[in-house]
Amino acid sequence: MTASSTRFLGVLLALLAVAFVLPPTVHAAEPAAARKLRIIVFGAHPDDAEFRAGGTGAKWAKLGHEVKLVSVTNGDIGHWNMAGGALAQRRTAESQAAAKRLGVASQVLDIHDGELLPTLENRRLITRTIREWNADIVISHRPWDYHPDHRYVGVLVQDAAYMVTVPYFCPDTPPLKQNPVFLYSSDGFQKPYPFRPDVVIAIDDVFEQKLDAVNELVSQVYEGGANGSAEFVATVPPASDPAARLAWLKQRWEGRQGGEAQRFRETLIKWYGDEQGKTIKFAEAFEICEYGRRPSTEDLKQLFPFFAK
Numbered sequence: 001m002t003a004s005s006t007r008f009l010g011v012l013l014a015l016l017a018v019a020f021v022l023p024p025t026v027h028a029a030e031p032a033a034a035r036k037l038r039i040i041v042f043g044a045h046p047d048d049a050e051f052r053a054g055g056t057g058a059k060w061a062k063l064g065h066e067v068k069l070v071s072v073t074n075g076d077i078g079h080w081n082m083a084g085g086a087l088a089q090r091r092t093a094e095s096q097a098a099a100k101r102l103g104v105a106s107q108v109l110d111i112h113d114g115e116l117l118p119t120l121e122n123r124r125l126i127t128r129t130i131r132e133w134n135a136d137i138v139i140s141h142r143p144w145d146y147h148p149d150h151r152y153v154g155v156l157v158q159d160a161a162y163m164v165t166v167p168y169f170c171p172d173t174p175p176l177k178q179n180p181v182f183l184y185s186s187d188g189f190q191k192p193y194p195f196r197p198d199v200v201i202a203i204d205d206v207f208e209q210k211l212d213a214v215n216e217l218v219s220q221v222y223e224g225g226a227n228g229s230a231e232f233v234a235t236v237p238p239a240s241d242p243a244a245r246l247a248w249l250k251q252r253w254e255g256r257q258g259g260e261a262q263r264f265r266e267t268l269i270k271w272y273g274d275e276q277g278k279t280i281k282f283a284e285a286f287e288i289c290e291y292g293r294r295p296s297t298e299d300l301k302q303l304f305p306f307f308a309k
Protein backbone atom coordinates (compact mmCIF):
# COMPACT_ATOMS: atom_id res chain seq x y z
CA MET A 1 0.00 0.00 0.00
CA THR A 2 1.29 3.49 -0.83
CA ALA A 3 1.74 6.13 1.84
CA SER A 4 -1.22 8.16 0.52
CA SER A 5 -3.57 5.17 0.39
CA THR A 6 -2.51 4.24 3.95
CA ARG A 7 -3.29 7.79 5.00
CA PHE A 8 -6.65 7.61 3.19
CA LEU A 9 -7.45 4.35 4.98
CA GLY A 10 -6.48 5.95 8.28
CA VAL A 11 -8.79 8.92 7.70
CA LEU A 12 -11.60 6.58 6.63
CA LEU A 13 -11.18 4.48 9.77
CA ALA A 14 -11.15 7.60 11.92
CA LEU A 15 -14.39 8.80 10.30
CA LEU A 16 -15.97 5.39 10.82
CA ALA A 17 -14.87 5.48 14.45
CA VAL A 18 -16.50 8.87 14.92
CA ALA A 19 -19.67 7.67 13.20
CA PHE A 20 -20.07 4.32 14.89
CA VAL A 21 -17.97 4.12 18.04
CA LEU A 22 -18.63 7.42 19.77
CA PRO A 23 -22.04 7.79 21.37
CA PRO A 24 -24.35 10.08 19.40
CA THR A 25 -25.25 12.01 22.53
CA VAL A 26 -21.71 13.14 23.40
CA HIS A 27 -21.92 16.87 23.91
CA ALA A 28 -18.67 17.95 25.46
CA ALA A 29 -18.22 21.00 23.28
CA GLU A 30 -21.60 22.56 24.07
CA PRO A 31 -21.81 25.02 26.93
CA ALA A 32 -23.58 23.42 29.89
CA ALA A 33 -26.28 26.09 30.15
CA ALA A 34 -27.47 25.50 26.59
CA ARG A 35 -28.48 21.89 27.07
CA LYS A 36 -29.83 19.41 29.55
CA LEU A 37 -27.42 18.34 32.23
CA ARG A 38 -27.16 14.66 33.12
CA ILE A 39 -26.52 13.86 36.76
CA ILE A 40 -25.99 10.48 38.39
CA VAL A 41 -25.88 10.04 42.17
CA PHE A 42 -24.49 6.85 43.69
CA GLY A 43 -25.37 5.73 47.18
CA ALA A 44 -24.54 2.40 48.77
CA HIS A 45 -28.10 1.57 49.84
CA PRO A 46 -31.64 2.40 48.72
CA ASP A 47 -31.88 5.64 50.76
CA ASP A 48 -28.36 7.10 50.66
CA ALA A 49 -28.61 9.00 47.36
CA GLU A 50 -32.09 10.23 48.32
CA PHE A 51 -30.91 11.42 51.75
CA ARG A 52 -27.77 13.15 50.54
CA ALA A 53 -28.74 14.67 47.21
CA GLY A 54 -32.53 14.31 46.89
CA GLY A 55 -33.19 18.03 47.28
CA THR A 56 -30.60 19.13 44.74
CA GLY A 57 -31.80 16.32 42.46
CA ALA A 58 -35.34 17.68 42.62
CA LYS A 59 -34.05 21.19 41.80
CA TRP A 60 -32.21 19.94 38.71
CA ALA A 61 -35.26 17.93 37.64
CA LYS A 62 -37.52 20.99 37.97
CA LEU A 63 -35.30 22.81 35.45
CA GLY A 64 -35.58 19.91 33.00
CA HIS A 65 -32.23 18.27 33.70
CA GLU A 66 -31.95 14.46 33.89
CA VAL A 67 -31.11 12.96 37.27
CA LYS A 68 -30.67 9.32 38.25
CA LEU A 69 -30.24 7.99 41.77
CA VAL A 70 -28.40 4.66 41.92
CA SER A 71 -28.17 2.33 44.88
CA VAL A 72 -25.12 0.15 44.37
CA THR A 73 -26.43 -2.58 46.70
CA ASN A 74 -29.98 -3.89 46.93
CA GLY A 75 -30.33 -3.21 50.65
CA ASP A 76 -31.23 -6.81 51.48
CA ILE A 77 -29.92 -6.81 55.07
CA GLY A 78 -31.02 -3.27 55.91
CA HIS A 79 -33.71 -4.17 58.41
CA TRP A 80 -33.82 -5.53 61.96
CA ASN A 81 -36.48 -8.19 61.38
CA MET A 82 -36.54 -8.99 57.68
CA ALA A 83 -33.90 -9.72 55.04
CA GLY A 84 -33.22 -11.28 51.67
CA GLY A 85 -35.04 -10.99 48.38
CA ALA A 86 -38.26 -9.75 49.93
CA LEU A 87 -36.45 -6.84 51.59
CA ALA A 88 -34.52 -6.05 48.38
CA GLN A 89 -37.83 -5.86 46.52
CA ARG A 90 -39.41 -3.74 49.22
CA ARG A 91 -36.53 -1.27 49.31
CA THR A 92 -36.32 -1.10 45.51
CA ALA A 93 -40.01 -0.17 45.44
CA GLU A 94 -39.41 2.44 48.18
CA SER A 95 -36.56 3.98 46.18
CA GLN A 96 -38.68 4.06 43.04
CA ALA A 97 -41.51 5.78 44.91
CA ALA A 98 -39.07 8.32 46.36
CA ALA A 99 -37.59 9.01 42.92
CA LYS A 100 -41.07 9.61 41.55
CA ARG A 101 -41.65 12.24 44.25
CA LEU A 102 -38.39 13.94 43.27
CA GLY A 103 -39.02 13.74 39.52
CA VAL A 104 -35.87 11.69 38.93
CA ALA A 105 -34.92 8.20 37.71
CA SER A 106 -33.93 5.37 40.04
CA GLN A 107 -31.85 2.22 39.76
CA VAL A 108 -31.00 -0.42 42.36
CA LEU A 109 -28.09 -2.69 41.40
CA ASP A 110 -28.38 -6.33 42.40
CA ILE A 111 -25.43 -6.63 44.79
CA HIS A 112 -25.95 -7.91 48.33
CA ASP A 113 -26.04 -5.29 51.06
CA GLY A 114 -22.96 -5.48 53.29
CA GLU A 115 -20.99 -7.40 50.67
CA LEU A 116 -19.86 -4.72 48.18
CA LEU A 117 -16.20 -5.06 47.21
CA PRO A 118 -13.98 -2.79 45.10
CA THR A 119 -13.39 -5.48 42.45
CA LEU A 120 -12.51 -5.07 38.79
CA GLU A 121 -15.95 -6.44 37.92
CA ASN A 122 -17.61 -3.72 39.99
CA ARG A 123 -15.31 -1.04 38.57
CA ARG A 124 -16.56 -2.07 35.15
CA LEU A 125 -20.17 -2.01 36.36
CA ILE A 126 -19.86 1.52 37.74
CA THR A 127 -17.97 2.71 34.65
CA ARG A 128 -20.66 1.37 32.33
CA THR A 129 -23.43 2.83 34.49
CA ILE A 130 -21.86 6.31 34.34
CA ARG A 131 -21.26 6.02 30.58
CA GLU A 132 -24.77 4.77 29.88
CA TRP A 133 -26.19 7.80 31.70
CA ASN A 134 -23.77 10.00 29.71
CA ALA A 135 -23.13 11.88 32.92
CA ASP A 136 -21.92 15.45 33.29
CA ILE A 137 -21.94 15.17 37.08
CA VAL A 138 -21.31 12.11 39.24
CA ILE A 139 -21.94 12.21 43.00
CA SER A 140 -20.95 9.55 45.54
CA HIS A 141 -19.90 8.89 49.12
CA ARG A 142 -16.36 9.75 50.14
CA PRO A 143 -14.20 6.66 50.61
CA TRP A 144 -14.01 7.42 54.35
CA ASP A 145 -17.23 6.48 56.02
CA TYR A 146 -18.47 4.19 58.78
CA HIS A 147 -20.06 1.63 56.47
CA PRO A 148 -17.89 -0.61 54.25
CA ASP A 149 -20.45 -0.36 51.40
CA HIS A 150 -20.27 3.46 51.58
CA ARG A 151 -16.47 3.33 51.53
CA TYR A 152 -16.35 1.00 48.55
CA VAL A 153 -18.89 3.02 46.58
CA GLY A 154 -16.48 5.93 47.10
CA VAL A 155 -13.53 3.83 45.92
CA LEU A 156 -15.40 2.37 42.94
CA VAL A 157 -16.60 5.77 41.75
CA GLN A 158 -13.07 7.18 42.16
CA ASP A 159 -11.78 4.21 40.16
CA ALA A 160 -14.30 4.93 37.40
CA ALA A 161 -13.39 8.64 37.26
CA TYR A 162 -11.10 9.14 34.28
CA MET A 163 -11.57 5.47 33.20
CA VAL A 164 -15.00 6.48 31.86
CA THR A 165 -13.09 8.33 29.11
CA VAL A 166 -10.71 5.48 28.21
CA PRO A 167 -12.09 3.79 25.06
CA TYR A 168 -10.58 0.36 25.54
CA PHE A 169 -11.65 -0.01 29.16
CA CYS A 170 -15.05 -1.69 28.77
CA PRO A 171 -14.88 -1.28 24.97
CA ASP A 172 -18.46 -2.58 24.70
CA THR A 173 -19.78 0.71 26.12
CA PRO A 174 -18.90 3.96 24.33
CA PRO A 175 -16.59 6.14 26.43
CA LEU A 176 -17.46 9.63 27.59
CA LYS A 177 -15.66 12.27 25.58
CA GLN A 178 -15.18 14.43 28.63
CA ASN A 179 -14.47 13.38 32.19
CA PRO A 180 -17.55 14.35 34.25
CA VAL A 181 -17.28 16.50 37.35
CA PHE A 182 -17.14 14.07 40.28
CA LEU A 183 -18.42 15.23 43.65
CA TYR A 184 -18.72 13.77 47.12
CA SER A 185 -21.84 14.16 49.20
CA SER A 186 -21.34 15.46 52.73
CA ASP A 187 -20.53 13.45 55.83
CA GLY A 188 -19.19 14.17 59.29
CA PHE A 189 -16.05 12.05 59.30
CA GLN A 190 -12.84 13.82 60.27
CA LYS A 191 -10.09 11.36 59.30
CA PRO A 192 -8.03 11.37 57.16
CA TYR A 193 -9.55 14.78 56.46
CA PRO A 194 -12.97 16.33 57.00
CA PHE A 195 -15.50 16.92 54.22
CA ARG A 196 -14.82 20.25 52.50
CA PRO A 197 -17.92 22.05 51.18
CA ASP A 198 -17.08 23.32 47.68
CA VAL A 199 -20.71 23.82 46.64
CA VAL A 200 -23.62 24.16 49.06
CA ILE A 201 -27.15 24.24 47.67
CA ALA A 202 -30.17 25.80 49.37
CA ILE A 203 -33.04 23.31 49.30
CA ASP A 204 -35.64 25.41 51.16
CA ASP A 205 -37.80 25.52 48.01
CA VAL A 206 -37.87 21.71 47.68
CA PHE A 207 -37.67 20.74 51.35
CA GLU A 208 -41.29 19.55 51.51
CA GLN A 209 -40.78 17.61 48.28
CA LYS A 210 -37.68 15.94 49.68
CA LEU A 211 -39.62 15.13 52.82
CA ASP A 212 -42.34 13.48 50.71
CA ALA A 213 -39.61 11.38 49.05
CA VAL A 214 -38.00 10.40 52.36
CA ASN A 215 -41.50 9.54 53.63
CA GLU A 216 -41.58 6.76 51.03
CA LEU A 217 -38.53 5.04 52.57
CA VAL A 218 -40.70 3.45 55.26
CA SER A 219 -38.44 0.51 56.15
CA GLN A 220 -35.67 2.94 57.00
CA VAL A 221 -37.19 6.12 58.39
CA TYR A 222 -40.17 4.69 60.29
CA GLU A 223 -38.90 1.21 61.11
CA GLY A 224 -35.27 2.11 61.73
CA GLY A 225 -33.60 -0.06 59.09
CA ALA A 226 -30.83 -2.38 60.23
CA ASN A 227 -30.58 -0.76 63.66
CA GLY A 228 -34.31 -0.47 64.29
CA SER A 229 -36.28 -2.48 66.83
CA ALA A 230 -39.81 -3.07 68.01
CA GLU A 231 -39.10 -0.50 70.77
CA PHE A 232 -38.10 2.10 68.19
CA VAL A 233 -41.17 1.46 66.04
CA ALA A 234 -43.34 1.95 69.13
CA THR A 235 -42.01 5.53 69.45
CA VAL A 236 -43.05 6.44 65.87
CA PRO A 237 -46.59 7.59 65.01
CA PRO A 238 -48.38 4.66 63.31
CA ALA A 239 -48.97 4.24 59.57
CA SER A 240 -52.69 4.72 60.29
CA ASP A 241 -51.92 8.37 61.14
CA PRO A 242 -49.95 9.60 58.10
CA ALA A 243 -50.18 13.28 59.09
CA ALA A 244 -48.61 12.61 62.51
CA ARG A 245 -45.94 10.44 60.87
CA LEU A 246 -45.02 13.13 58.40
CA ALA A 247 -44.88 15.76 61.16
CA TRP A 248 -42.56 13.46 63.15
CA LEU A 249 -40.37 12.98 60.07
CA LYS A 250 -40.38 16.70 59.29
CA GLN A 251 -39.06 17.58 62.71
CA ARG A 252 -36.15 15.16 62.31
CA TRP A 253 -35.31 16.33 58.81
CA GLU A 254 -35.57 20.00 59.68
CA GLY A 255 -32.86 19.23 62.19
CA ARG A 256 -30.75 17.30 59.72
CA GLN A 257 -30.92 19.71 56.76
CA GLY A 258 -30.94 22.72 59.04
CA GLY A 259 -27.74 21.40 60.59
CA GLU A 260 -26.15 21.26 57.15
CA ALA A 261 -27.11 24.89 56.46
CA GLN A 262 -25.63 25.97 59.80
CA ARG A 263 -22.48 23.91 59.36
CA PHE A 264 -21.81 25.27 55.87
CA ARG A 265 -23.13 28.82 56.39
CA GLU A 266 -19.89 30.44 55.24
CA THR A 267 -20.02 28.60 51.91
CA LEU A 268 -23.73 29.38 51.49
CA ILE A 269 -22.88 33.08 51.86
CA LYS A 270 -20.06 32.69 49.34
CA TRP A 271 -22.45 31.26 46.71
CA TYR A 272 -25.68 33.12 47.51
CA GLY A 273 -24.38 36.41 48.86
CA ASP A 274 -24.58 37.82 52.34
CA GLU A 275 -28.28 38.62 52.47
CA GLN A 276 -29.71 35.39 51.05
CA GLY A 277 -26.92 33.17 52.39
CA LYS A 278 -27.72 34.11 55.98
CA THR A 279 -31.42 33.27 55.67
CA ILE A 280 -31.18 29.83 54.02
CA LYS A 281 -32.68 27.20 56.33
CA PHE A 282 -31.92 23.88 54.63
CA ALA A 283 -28.95 22.77 52.54
CA GLU A 284 -27.11 19.94 50.80
CA ALA A 285 -23.35 20.14 50.33
CA PHE A 286 -20.85 18.70 47.87
CA GLU A 287 -17.07 18.47 47.61
CA ILE A 288 -15.13 18.28 44.34
CA CYS A 289 -13.26 15.02 43.77
CA GLU A 290 -9.85 15.72 42.27
CA TYR A 291 -10.03 12.77 39.87
CA GLY A 292 -12.85 14.15 37.75
CA ARG A 293 -12.88 17.24 35.58
CA ARG A 294 -11.83 20.26 37.63
CA PRO A 295 -14.63 22.81 37.36
CA SER A 296 -14.03 26.55 37.65
CA THR A 297 -16.45 28.70 39.65
CA GLU A 298 -18.11 29.62 36.34
CA ASP A 299 -18.43 25.91 35.43
CA LEU A 300 -20.02 25.20 38.81
CA LYS A 301 -22.56 27.98 38.26
CA GLN A 302 -23.57 26.27 35.01
CA LEU A 303 -23.62 22.80 36.54
CA PHE A 304 -25.63 24.03 39.57
CA PRO A 305 -27.86 26.55 37.79
CA PHE A 306 -29.61 27.65 40.98
CA PHE A 307 -27.83 30.85 41.89
CA ALA A 308 -29.16 34.32 41.09
CA LYS A 309 -27.56 35.76 37.95
Ligand SMILES: [Zn+2]
Pocket (backbone or CB within 6 Å): 044, 045, 048, 147, 150
Ligand atom coordinates in the same frame (compact mmCIF):
# COMPACT_ATOMS: atom_id res chain seq x y z
ZN1 LIG B 1 -26.07 3.44 53.42
